[in-house]
Amino acid sequence: MEENQSIIGPIIRMSLILMAVCGLVYPAAVTGIAQTISPAKADGSLVYDENHNVIGSELIGQTFAGDSYFHGRISSIDNNGAGSGSNNYAPSNEDMLKRTQESIEEWKKNNPETPISEVPNDLLTNSGSGLDPHISPKAAYAQVNRVSEAAGIKQSELEKLITKHVQGRELGVFGEERVNVLQLNLDLKNMLNE
Incomplete structure (x- = not known):
């Protein structure tokens, strides 16, 4: 039982890190690069x-x-x-x-x-x-x-x-x-x- 409790902390921390990287950092970086390289296309070719x-x-x-x-x-x-x-x-x-x-x-x-x-x-x-x-x-x-x-x-x-x-x-x-x-x-x- 104690072994299971000892791995919960790292699992939660890793989940939070991955959510931040995959849900915030990566999309913001890709959007920033797209807006810099080709803003018209990034905005939908309006x-x-x-x-x-x-x-x-x-x-x-x-x-x-x-x-x-x-x-x-x-x-x-x-x-x-x-x-x-x-x-x-x-x-x-x-x-x-x-x-x-x-x-x-x-x-x-x-x-x-x-x-x-x-x-x-x-x-x-x-x-x-x-x-x-x-x-x-x-x-x-x-x-x-x-x-x-x-x-x-x-x-x-x-x-x-x-x-x-x-x-x-x-x-x-x-x-x-x-x-x-x-x-x-x-x-x-x-x-x-x-």
Whole structure:
């Protein structure tokens, strides 16, 4: 019994030391290093308007309404990044089939000049997290006709804008080329306001 009591003190002291190191010192050090090296990324890659108001993040997809803007992927969370994730439906799931069919019908209604066979899957399905801010370049180019007509901007100008926003693969080999929809639409908004 005395042996057990003699090891309780060191166990409590070690627990307190580890809680302080792992719960306070380490997080504070990592946060300090991140804020020093890359403060914008450490703060969530926030995007500000001309009045310095936060309008979004480069890392979280947003829903854009209106034909004069490029649309991103379908979101399972409707602009609320608090709960990321997507329903893990199989391709044969009835809810998944219904949602996909609704996406196809909405595409046909909003983009009648672009055949559904030419629409990339990323415009009809959501990402695994439901937060993906990117679409493929092909998905952006597929929307040019609609955006051009609604915004009154030449298709060639929109194609140049998309090309400007194409981000390459990570380190040249990982992932796919992609376009950040928020950044693309902010530049498009600037073009509309000129």
